[in-house]
Amino acid sequence: MTQHIADVDLRGLSAKAKEFLGIDDSPEAERVRQMIADADRAELEAMRARQAANRNRAYARQRPTRYAQAGYDTLTEDQTHNGKIARWWDSGPRSLVLAGAARTGKTTAAYAITNDVHARGAWTVVRTAADLSAALKPDSGEPLAYQHAVECDLLLIDDLGRERVTDWWLEQLQRIVDARCSNNRRLIATTNHGVNATGTYDDLAERYGYPVVERLIDDGTVLFFDGPAMRNVVREW
Ligand SMILES: Nc1ncnc2c1ncn2[C@@H]1O[C@H](COP(=O)(O)OP(=O)(O)O)[C@@H](O)[C@H]1O
Ligand SMILES: [Mg+2]
Incomplete structure (x- = not known):
């Protein structure tokens, strides 16, 4: 020594x-x-x-401003999944896929988690799949985007499945989910794909290939949102 x-x-x-x-x-x-x-x-x-x-x-x-106030106590019963959303960071599996039709409150539930985890001091990175793809491009002006996506304590990929899939993006996504999986880092993805949890897995596998989806869901779970579509309807002004 x-x-x-x-x-x-x-x-x-x-x-x-x-x-x-x-x-x-x-x-x-x-x-x-x-x-x-x-x-x-x-x-x-x-x-x-x-x-x-x-x-x-x-x-x-x-973070889009509409999700700035999202918290565990503002979620509807359908969104809480019997407390699993609020318990996930402390005692849930490594990764979490929130799936379901548009406007069932997936992104809000995801931000309830990230707002809490971020406030508790963990390094949290939030991006839509399309924004992440754009940020990773060499000319994006964000040379550290890949490093941040791989190294942060919690990564939220919102709206996985709405971005354009190219060979380049598949390779980036594969590298990110591989690296996070290997280092046991936490990940949340939201997606509109699938009509139930199994359907989500199959749809994502068809879109990204099994290796990506295996790593995405490895040591993780799919929570399926099948509550009513939510709308911010303005009745008075
Ligand atoms: N618990 C909630 N209370 C009030 N508004 C909500 C709640 N959850 C979602 N919303 C609103 O409903 C709409 C759809 O929610 P969002 O989380 O974006 O759905 P998804 O990601 O499933 O498409 C958004 O305008 C959101 O602000
Ligand atoms: Mg959403």
């Missing part, structure tokens, strides 16, 4: 040996070393604070 010079007991060394080794253990030198260590720590803390602020900004920018 390597031992740092600061950990070595210098008291036994003669003044000559210290000079030969270039060791200065005077109180003044110790003070300077302490100042450097403090400055390093402060810089690291400032870097972490900047990183957290950047992630917060990115989350707020990527």
Whole structure:
């Protein structure tokens, strides 16, 4: 095991040996070393604070405003899935696919989770499949999009199945779900595909191929939303 010079007991060394080794253990030198260590720590803390602020900004920018207020307590009975939505982050399986027809409240349920997880300090990245695909393009102006999609604590891919599927996108999606699966990182996807949970699996497999869907759902589950379609109907103005 390597031992740092600061950990070595210098008291036994003669003044000559210290000079030969270039060791200065005077109180003044110790003070300077302490100042450097403090400055390093402060810089690291400032870097972490900047990183957290950047992630917060990115989350707020990527989340559509209509889902900003989504929370476990605002979900309807149909959306809660007997508390599974609220329990998922703490005790649910690695990945979660929320499937069902349009406007059954899948995206709102997904944001109930991500808003909570984000507020609790986990690095959360939210994107529609189409936006993620666009962000990964070399000329998107987001050179870190792939790294963020792979490394964040929780990735939400909203509306999987509405984006255009090309060989390039299939490869990107495969790499992302593989990497997240290998590193046991959590993932939520929402999709309109399928008429029930099994149908969702089959439809997605047909669209993306079995390897992608296996990794997407590996150590995970499909929750099927079959409640009534929800609409924000304005009656008075
Ligand atoms: N629990 C809820 N309370 C109020 N409005 C909701 C609720 N869940 C969904 N909505 C609204 O219903 C509409 C459809 O919900 P959304 O989650 O986008 O459905 P999906 O993703 O299944 O298409 C949206 O306008 C959303 O804001
Ligand atoms: Mg949706």
